[in-house]
Structures are given as C-alpha cells and as structure tokens.
Amino acid sequence: MDLGCGSGVLAIAAAKLGWSPVAGVDHELESVRATAENAEANGVVVAVERFDLIRGGPAPSAPLVLANLLRPLLLCVARAGFAGGEVPRTLIASGLLSTEADEIAAAFARHGLVETDRRASAEWSALVLRRSE
Ligand SMILES: C[S@@+](CC[C@H](N)C(=O)[O-])C[C@H]1O[C@@H](n2cnc3c(N)ncnc32)[C@H](O)[C@@H]1O
Numbered sequence: 001m002d003l004g005c006g007s008g009v010l011a012i013a014a015a016k017l018g019w020s021p022v023a024g025v026d027h028e029l030e031s032v033r034a035t036a037e038n039a040e041a042n043g044v045v046v047a048v049e050r051f052d053l054i055r056g057g058p059a060p061s062a063p064l065v066l067a068n069l070l071r072p073l074l075l076c077v078a079r080a081g082f083a084g085g086e087v088p089r090t091l092i093a094s095g096l097l098s099t100e101a102d103e104i105a106a107a108f109a110r111h112g113l114v115e116t117d118r119r120a121s122a123e124w125s126a127l128v129l130r131r132s133e
Pocket residue numbers: 002003004005006007008009010025026027028031051052053054055068069070073095
C-alpha cells in the first residue's frame with residue numbers, strides 16, 4: 001500500500017519487485033490518473049483510488065505500507081490509525097526531515113510499530129518501522 005502515491009513510482013517499484021497485490025491512494029485526482037497510466041505503461045497492476053489521508057479516517061493498510069509524506073500527513077496517519085485496525089507488519093515512512101524522525105517514530109510507536117532502521121541523506125530521513133508482535 002502506497003499512501004500518497006503521486007506518480008505511482010513506489011507502488012510500481014514494489015510491483016516490479018514482486019509484491020502483489022499492490023495498491024495506492026492519493027487525494028489528488030491527477031495523481032490517481034498518473035499512477036494508473038504509469039502502472040499500465042510499466043506493465044504492472046496497481047489498484048489506485050482517491051483517498052484523503054486528512055479527512056478520510058483510518059488509512060488503508062496492508063502488510064507493507066509505504067508513506068513518502070511530509071510530517072503533518074505522517075502525524076495524521078499516526079493519529080487516525082489503520083483501517084480495520086490492521087497495523088502493517090512494516091511501515092516505511094519517508095519524506096521527513098531528520099530533525100522530525102524521533103517525533104514520527106514516537107507517533108507510530110503507539111500502534112506497536114518499532115523502529116528497526118533509519119536512513120538519512122542530507123537533511124532527509126526515512127524510517128523502517130516494524131510491528132513488534
Ligand atoms: C511527497 S509526495 C510522494 C509521491 C510519491 N509517493 C513519491 O514517492 O514520489 C506526497 C503525495 O501525497 C499526496 N497527498 C498530499 N496530501 C494528501 C492527503 N491529504 N491525502 C492523500 N494524499 C495526499 C500528494 O498529492 C503527493 O502525491
């Protein structure tokens with residue numbers, strides 16, 4: 001599940017790496033269209049739909065969730081939780097500044113997600129969070 005899929009690049013990469021089924025959501029109609037078109041152009045299947053991570057309630061979930069989102073949206077997802085209470089086995093949260101990484105990790109810790117890896121490049125960071133049980 002690619003939250004805020006944009007052009008679909010992460011979802012498409014996941015599908016090319018063998019993940020299936022792959023889905024993505026974005027609140028921009030343009031992103032939904034772009035993801036569908038780019039998936040088709042790359043010969044992969046991505047189920048994409050419009051969803052607002054701020055007002056839509058709990059985020060769509062899956063065993064692996066990719067969330068390349070800015071801090072406010074990541075905090076929204078952490079606050080709203082995951083649809084059906086289905087906490088992902090792995091959540092990769094990126095798009096955050098390194099100074100925000102501790103706050104984001106703490107926000108998801110309440111769902112039982114534990115930080116297992118952190119990557120930084122210039123001022124940006126990505127977190128790998130895994131379900132503890
Ligand atoms: C940093 S981009 C990431 C795009 C893509 N996943 C990537 O890695 O290149 C963040 C995406 O979140 C989407 N987004 C912003 N606010 C959103 C919201 N409230 N609900 C759902 N998606 C949202 C934007 O439209 C944008 O496509």
